[in-house]
Amino acid sequence: MLQHLTIRNFAIIEELEIDFEDGMTVLTGETGAGKSIIIDAVGLLIGGRGASDFIRYHCDSFFLSGIFFMPELAEDGRRLLEDLKIPFEDSQLLISREMHRSGKNVIRVNGVILTVALLKKIGSYLVDIHGQNEHQSLMDASRHIEFLDYFAGKKIQGNLEDFQKEYEHYQSLKDELDQLSLNEQELAQRVDLLRFQISEIDASQLTVDEDQVLEEEREELQNYQKIAEVLQFVTAGLSYEEVNVIDHLGQMSGELARLAGMNQQFDQFIEQMDAAYYGLQDLSSDIHHYMEDMVYDQDRLNQIEERLNAIQKLKRKYGQSIEEILAYADQAREELERLDHQESHQEDLESKLQTSKDRLLDLGHQLHEDRSQTAKDLEQVIMDQMKELYMAKAKFKVQIDLSNRFYKNGMDRVEFYIATNPGEPFKALTKVASGGELSRLMLAMKAVFQEAKGVTSIVFDEVDTGVSGRVAQAIAEKMYQISLGAQVLCISHLAQVAAMADQQLYIHKSEKDGRTMTQVKDLNREERVEELARILAGEQITESSRLAAEDQLDQAAKDRQAMHQAYEEVL
Numbered sequence: 001m002l003q004h005l006t007i008r009n010f011a012i013i014e015e016l017e018i019d020f021e022d023g024m025t026v027l028t029g030e031t032g033a034g035k036s037i038i039i040d041a042v043g044l045l046i047g048g049r050g051a052s053d054f055i056r057y058h059c060d061s062f063f064l065s066g067i068f069f070m071p072e073l074a075e076d077g078r079r080l081l082e083d084l085k086i087p088f089e090d091s092q093l094l095i096s097r098e099m100h101r102s103g104k105n106v107i108r109v110n111g112v113i114l115t116v117a118l119l120k121k122i123g124s125y126l127v128d129i130h131g132q133n134e135h136q137s138l139m140d141a142s143r144h145i146e147f148l149d150y151f152a153g154k155k156i157q158g159n160l161e162d163f164q165k166e167y168e169h170y171q172s173l174k175d176e177l178d179q180l181s182l183n184e185q186e187l188a189q190r191v192d193l194l195r196f197q198i199s200e201i202d203a204s205q206l207t208v209d210e211d212q213v214l215e216e217e218r219e220e221l222q223n224y225q226k227i228a229e230v231l232q233f234v235t236a237g238l239s240y241e242e243v244n245v246i247d248h249l250g251q252m253s254g255e256l257a258r259l260a261g262m263n264q265q266f267d268q269f270i271e272q273m274d275a276a277y278y279g280l281q282d283l284s285s286d287i288h289h290y291m292e293d294m295v296y297d298q299d300r301l302n303q304i305e306e307r308l309n310a311i312q313k314l315k316r317k318y319g320q321s322i323e324e325i326l327a328y329a330d331q332a333r334e335e336l337e338r339l340d341h342q343e344s345h346q347e348d349l350e351s352k353l354q355t356s357k358d359r360l361l362d363l364g365h366q367l368h369e370d371r372s373q374t375a376k377d378l379e380q381v382i383m384d385q386m387k388e389l390y391m392a393k394a395k396f397k398v399q400i401d402l403s404n405r406f407y408k409n410g411m412d413r414v415e416f417y418i419a420t421n422p423g424e425p426f427k428a429l430t431k432v433a434s435g436g437e438l439s440r441l442m443l444a445m446k447a448v449f450q451e452a453k454g455v456t457s458i459v460f461d462e463v464d465t466g467v468s469g470r471v472a473q474a475i476a477e478k479m480y481q482i483s484l485g486a487q488v489l490c491i492s493h494l495a496q497v498a499a500m501a502d503q504q505l506y507i508h509k510s511e512k513d514g515r516t517m518t519q520v521k522d523l524n525r526e527e528r529v530e531e532l533a534r535i536l537a538g539e540q541i542t543e544s545s546r547l548a549a550e551d552q553l554d555q556a557a558k559d560r561q562a563m564h565q566a567y568e569e570v571l
Contacts, residue, residue: 001022002066002457003069008064010064011037013041014512016518021502025488025490025504026498028492030508036462039459043129046122046129047121055100067092067093070091074125084112085112086109087110092110109122130459145413148375155370156370159367191339194336200314210311218301239284256269256270367412389471389475390440390470391444399416416445439467447478458487459490460489460491472494475494475496477500480563494535500559
């Protein structure tokens with residue numbers, strides 16, 4: 001229930017603090033005092049569309065907050081709060097919304113900042129607002145199947161859950177199969193491409209590090225002349241010139257040998273000299289043999305260039321190295337193998353889809369039978385409610401059409417119809433023209449579906465317009481009956497409705513510094529008598545109108561007590 005509402009700088013309201021009681025609360029007062037503005041504020045707190053027009057003149061923003069006590073919040077609502085990481089240990093929600101002229105919204109739920117869209121999801125579990133010309137969930141034909149199923153309860157719960165689970169499986173199979181069919185041409189193109197790529201890579205007969213070996217060989221061939229000149233110069237200096245390094249080093253080694261045995265240091269010199277001498281001999285021999293094997297081959301250089309160009313072309317297509325190219329080929333082979341098995345996979349999917357379809361058909365027909373039986377019960381319950389609202393001749397019908405298509409809730413299309421007068425054809429709810437008839441019908445349906453809707457507060461914004469007398473009394477009693485299971489807030493100009501309420505808030509205007517102000521007063525017994533007398537007699541309140549108001553309040557108290565007792569007996 002909505003326990004407390006704060007409104008600041010909203011429309012003609014500068015600041016209001018309102019405490020609401022459990023049960024039925026009625027807002028009364030003169031036209032234009034701001035009753036509907038309060039309902040607008042509640043609507044924005046549950047995710048309604050905001051506009052800068054709501055901001056009070058000469059102000060930059062409005063601020064709204066509400067405290068909701070929700071000990072019986074629906075399980076889906078609790079899961080939503082848990083998913084959004086909104087704390088809910090004490091069963092309370094503190095919702096605030098601030099809107100600036102720029103259009104910026106700042107929304108918090110128990111301190112967690114949310115978007116308007118998420119606030120609207122949460123709000124759907126808190127309050128249901130019904131206005132005179134407003135098409136709420138009961139007027140939405142697409143929602144009628146949900147209300148029928150809520151009414152059926154456990155009678156269809158098992159089959160419905162089985163159908164929904166199988167429907168998800170069916171859709172998954174169908175989507176996968178549809179994707180295969182849609183991509184048949186793309187699939188053929190992909191297979192051709194993979195086969196070409198694998199053939200191209202395999203034909204190249206690449207080996208790991210082949211490019212590095214070829215680049216080294218190419219470098220040698222491209223620098224053949226330079227290499228030959230350098231090596232010839234070195235070998236000549238080492239051993240082939242008349243005065244060469246090796247001969248000269250041999251002479252020096254011989255001279256050092258004359259000092260052998262004189263001391264240890266000389267022996268080390270001799271060893272180092274010998275090592276240098278023989279090392280240079282080995283080097284000279286190696287260079288000589290290398291030069292003997294050196295052959296400049298232009299054809300070989302051309303072959304290397306062609307091979308490296310071919311490898312580079314593959315690198316541009318398949319990877320930055322030979323290892324990556326070969327890895328790509330392996331991946332392509334794996335993908336091609338999967339695609340080659342596509343046809344058998346498609347046949348398997350088609351078989352599974354048919355099995356799922358057969359099961360859905362069985363479950364769908366079972367649901368249709370269950371709903372058809374439940375519909376008769378619902379029709380009677382709604383018509384019983386309408387009789388209490390003096391619509392005894394009206395007929396209510398649940399139209400159930402079994403289609404050949406699958407939907408998430410079965411194969412049925414459900415819509416509520418009504419015939420308000422004998423001899424008239426049934427019409428869809430949206431075609432009901434009379435505001436009074438529509439209001440009574442909505443009350444009858446809300447009395448049946450209030451628990452199914454799952455909200456804890458229901459707001460009626462002048463739904464009693466266009467009725468009077470005994471019909472008005474019936475509406476008042478029906479509203480109170482609804483309030484036994486959910487908090488009811490209503491705006492009314494009817495004395496019968498005002499008298500029936502547990503709490504009556506008087507909305508009135510005043511002026512401050514030349515500006516209109518909206519104020520709220522929670523009326524006590526004496527004040528309620530005066531307000532009811534005003535509703536009954538207008539501005540000229542008489543003693544007889546006061547007495548009538550007293551009697552009406554007394555009778556309403558007795559009616560409330562009787563309805564409480566009847567409600568507790570049912571529980």
